[in-house]
Amino acid sequence: MSGVADASRAANHKRALCNHEWQFPKRALTPAAYRESMIVIALSVAIPLKQEDAQSVFANSTAESPIETLGQTSPHRSQGIFSHLSMSSTIEEEPPQAHKDSSKLQGSPQHPSPPDTSSDQYDDDFQTKDFGFLPIPRRLQYDPDSAPHFGWAMNILFAIASTFVVANLYYCQPLLLKLSESFNVSYSEVSRIPTLVQSGYAAGLLLVTPLGDLVRRRPLILGLTFCGAALTIGLPITKSVAAFEAISFLVGLASVVPQIMLPLAADLAPPERRASALAIVLSGLLLGILIARVLSGVVAQFVTWHVVYWIALGVQSGLFVLLYWTIPDFPAKNKHLTYFRILFTLGKFAVTEPVLAQACLVVICSSACFTNFWVTLTFLLGEDPYSYSTLVIGLFGLEGMFGVCVAPFLGRLIDNLIPWFATFIAIIAFTCFQAVQTGAGGVSIAAVIIACLGIDIFGDMIQISLTHAVFGLDPNARARLNAVLIISIFLGQIMGTSVGTHVFVNYGWRPAAALSLGFSGFMLLAMLARGPHCERYTWFGWQGGYEMRKARQDEADALREEPVTDSVPLEKVDHLDKEVA
Numbered sequence: 272m273s274g275v276a277d278a279s280r281a282a283n284h285k286r287a288l289c290n291h292e293w294q295f296p297k298r299a300l301t302p303a304a305y306r307e308s309m310i311v312i313a314l315s316v317a318i319p320l321k322q323e324d325a326q327s328v329f330a331n332s333t334a335e336s337p338i339e340t341l342g343q344t345s346p347h348r349s350q351g352i353f354s355h356l357s358m359s360s361t362i363e364e365e366p367p368q369a370h371k372d373s374s375k376l377q378g379s380p381q382h383p384s385p386p387d388t389s390s391d392q393y394d395d396d397f398q399t400k401d402f403g404f405l406p407i408p409r410r411l412q413y414d415p416d417s418a419p420h421f422g423w424a425m426n427i428l429f430a431i432a433s434t435f436v437v438a439n440l441y442y443c444q445p446l447l448l449k450l451s452e453s454f455n456v457s458y459s460e461v462s463r464i465p466t467l468v469q470s471g472y473a474a475g476l477l478l479v480t481p482l483g484d485l486v487r488r489r490p491l492i493l494g495l496t497f498c499g500a501a502l503t504i505g506l507p508i509t510k511s512v513a514a515f516e517a518i519s520f521l522v523g524l525a526s527v528v529p530q531i532m533l534p535l536a537a538d539l540a541p542p543e544r545r546a547s548a549l550a551i552v553l554s555g556l557l558l559g560i561l562i563a564r565v566l567s568g569v570v571a572q573f574v575t576w577h578v579v580y581w582i583a584l585g586v587q588s589g590l591f592v593l594l595y596w597t598i599p600d601f602p603a604k605n606k607h608l609t610y611f612r613i614l615f616t617l618g619k620f621a622v623t624e625p626v627l628a629q630a631c632l633v634v635i636c637s638s639a640c641f642t643n644f645w646v647t648l649t650f651l652l653g654e655d656p657y658s659y660s661t662l663v664i665g666l667f668g669l670e671g672m673f674g675v676c677v678a679p680f681l682g683r684l685i686d687n688l689i690p691w692f693a694t695f696i697a698i699i700a701f702t703c704f705q706a707v708q709t710g711a712g713g714v715s716i717a718a719v720i721i722a723c724l725g726i727d728i729f730g731d732m733i734q735i736s737l738t739h740a741v742f743g744l745d746p747n748a749r750a751r752l753n754a755v756l757i758i759s760i761f762l763g764q765i766m767g768t769s770v771g772t773h774v775f776v777n778y779g780w781r782p783a784a785a786l787s788l789g790f791s792g793f794m795l796l797a798m799l800a801r802g803p804h805c806e807r808y809t810w811f812g813w814q815g816g817y818e819m820r821k822a823r824q825d826e827a828d829a830l831r832e833e834p835v836t837d838s839v840p841l842e843k844v845d846h847l848d849k850e851v852a
Contacts, residue, residue, distance in 0.1 A: 398600060401490040411489075411599045419599035421539035426548050428597055429536050430555030432496075433529035435586050437556050438563035439499060439522050440468050442579055445568035449576040454512040467516050469761075471523025476530060476757050481613045483531045483750030489600045492528055492535075496594060499525040500587035507577035507584075529556055530757055534749035537742045538601065543686060546739040550682025553735060554675045561671055604747045617751045624744055625801060625810045627752060630737040631759040632797045633694065637733045638763025640705065640787040643771030644726055647783045650775055651713060667723060674727040681732045690740035691803030692819040697732035698798060700725065702791035709784040733794075734760075744807070 397413065400406055411419075419425075443450070443464050451461045482491055502525060505518045533552055540548035567579045605613070620627055648667065652659045685693040704725025711718035741752045767787075775783040804815025 398487065401493060405493075405595075407489070407600055408596060411597075413600045413602055419539060419601075421536070421541070421548065425539070425597070425599075426536065426551050428593070429532045429548075429552045430558075432492075432590055432594060433532060433552055433555035434559035434562060435590055436496065436499065436526050436528040437559035438566075439503070439526045439583065439587075440472055441560055441563035442567045442583055443468060443519065445564055446571055446576045446579065449571050450512075450515070453576065454510075454515070456512050460512060464516055464519050467520045468523040471520040472526055473523075473758070473761055475524040475527035476754050476761070477617075478614075479524065480527050480530045480754045480757075481617055481751050482610070483534055484605050484748055485603065485608060485610060485613050487601060487603045488531060488535045489598055492531055492598060493591065493594060495525045495528050495531070496587065496591045499528075500584060500591060503580055503584045503587055507580040529559075530753055531750065533738070534742065534753050535601065537749055538746065539599075544683075545742070546685035546690075546735060547679060547682035549738055549742075550678045550685070550731075550735045553731065553738075554678035557671060557678070557731070558675045561668065561675075564668070613751065616748070617754060620748065620751060621755050623808075624752075625805070625808060626744055627741055627755060628810075629797055629801050630741050630756060633698070633794045634734060634737060634756060634759050635763035635766070636790040636794045636797075637698075637701065637730055638760045639767030639770070640701070640790045641726065641730050642764045642767035643783065643787050643790075644708065644722070646768050647771050647775040647780065648719070648723075651780045652719070656713075657716065667719075670720070670723045671727055673724060674731050677728050678731050678735070681728070682735055685732070685736045685739055687821055688736075688819055689803050689821055690736045690743075691798070693736035694733055694740070695795075695798050697729045697736060698791065698794045701729040701733065702788065702795065704729065705784065705788045705791050709781060709788050712784055713780045 398407065399412060447458070447461050447464070450464065451458055454461070479495070499522055502518055502522045506515060506522070509515050509518065529552065533549060536548045536552050537545055566582070567576075570576075570579050570582065608616075621631065622628070649664055651657070652664045652667070688696075704722050707718050707725070708722035712722060738753070738756060741756055742749050744752060771783055771786060774786050800811055801809070802813035802815070804818075805812060806814065
């Protein structure tokens with residue numbers, strides 16, 4: 272009877288295997304992979320196992336076991352095969368009709384579905400070359416089983432890259448007088464150069480950075496860095512101011528690499544230190560602005576302005592080589608979208624995401640305050656009662672170095688707080704320093720220095736905390752969310768420069784400072800209109816209590832989602848909810 276039972280069991284097992292829809296890759300199997308598949312099928316028929324026995328075999332198999340040896344030979348192909356083998360071992364316990372729908376079988380929690388190796392995504396994720404011809408170092412190739420380690424070294428690398436790429440936007444500013452003499456044109460003509468560089472950068476934010484949600488970031492970053500270096504060659508050799516302006520525009524367009532690295536850093540960094548990672552990259556941006564202005568001014572003072580751009584070319588080339596050997600590959604996201612659909616959703620997010628809309632309003636005002644302060648500061652310090660020279664006025668910009676140094680510590684603080692509270696605290700402090708400038712900026716130089724430090728530090732904190740909050744909305748749309756946020760910063764800078772200059776020239780330093788104080792008050796109203804724990808699509812109101820600490824709030828959410836058992840008493844959940852509220 273046992274022989275009859277074994278024969279019946281084997282027949283049922285073979286029939287189940289035949290009915291099951293095996294999902295092999297659409298591309299042709301290699302002979303080795305085909306042999307592996309046949310061996311696994313033969314083993315599954317010859318050695319019928321119960322479900323718990325099969326799971327035990329796969330969980331406890333050693334390197335000497337034949338199945339694991341096959342899995343090590345071809346991990347990506349064999350993964351799906353082993354999943355089907357584990358599933359097929361349970362078919363003898365159930366009627367064959369229950370498995371006619373293979374999609375239901377793959378969706379069951381007991382039998383996780385194998386990776387979709389038949390899709391195009393499987394081919395696209397495992398790339399060995401950039402641009403189809405440039406080999407990717409093996410240790411940097413994407414491996415779904417081993418995520419790249421985003422430690423301090425890689426974080427600092429992102430900051431260094433941001434520093435020297437964003438510097439391309441500011442090399443020209445101290446050189447305008449030299450450029451006017453070299454091209455034999457008026458000041459008004461060369462004044463278009465900084466505007467065109469910034470215009471190119473704005474065009475890149477709108478048209479290029481959203482590609483970070485559509486294509487692989489490694490070749491995108493390398494390609495833009497190479498284009499920026501190649502275009503820089505034309506700046507020191509051209510004899511035409513029109514050509515210089517056109518090339519400057521294109522250099523600005525290619526200099527959006529930091530805004531692609533920010534979402535990539537958010538993807539790679541662990542959630543518990545995401546704000547710190549963003550803070551370090553943003554500090555690299557600020558450092559690039561300072562270095563570019565100081566470097567170009569000093570170099571042009573002792574040699575010709577052409578040397579500045581030759582140095583920039585060398586830096587860009589070295590940066591390209593550094594990024595090639597260090598930046599990890601990462602698969603593309605949103606492959607179901609097209610470029611124009613990506614651009615459409617860019618605008619859609621701005622009007623459908625309350626957190627993003629709130630963040631945009633705040634960064635517009637904070638950027639307007641920042642540029643209004645620094646632009647009008649030049650006029651304030653150059654007139655009575657200070658009457659400082661241009662050199663002394665320029666040294667005030669070095670206070671920005673303090674903000675660069677403090678930014679990583681601000682990131683650590685933000686990591687431990689709910690982003691809304693981090694932003695609100697920063698706005699209150701920002702408003703206090705604006706009040707100092709409004710009250711005594713034109714009376715005491717000490718007030719100006721204090722205002723410089725406070726506005727710089729807490730302006731950075733506002734941007735870091737809002738970026739952290741916005742990136743948490745949708746991991747697959749971080750490039751577009753960042754583009755909307757940075758475009759808002761640009762709008763605020765334009766508004767602060769134009770309106771602040773007009774108010775200062777016509778009404779004086781105190782009304783100009785009071786204008787920034789008014790912007791700060793509007794930021795507070797914008798934050799209070801929508802509380803820290805509101806649902807994602809709630810535009811106005813206050814929900815979820817007043818808990819500031821992220822860890823405490825996460826603990827409360829986790830306990831609230833768990834079923835009430837003896838290990839999690841209902842009284843403990845209610846008590847924690849009362850503490851959070």
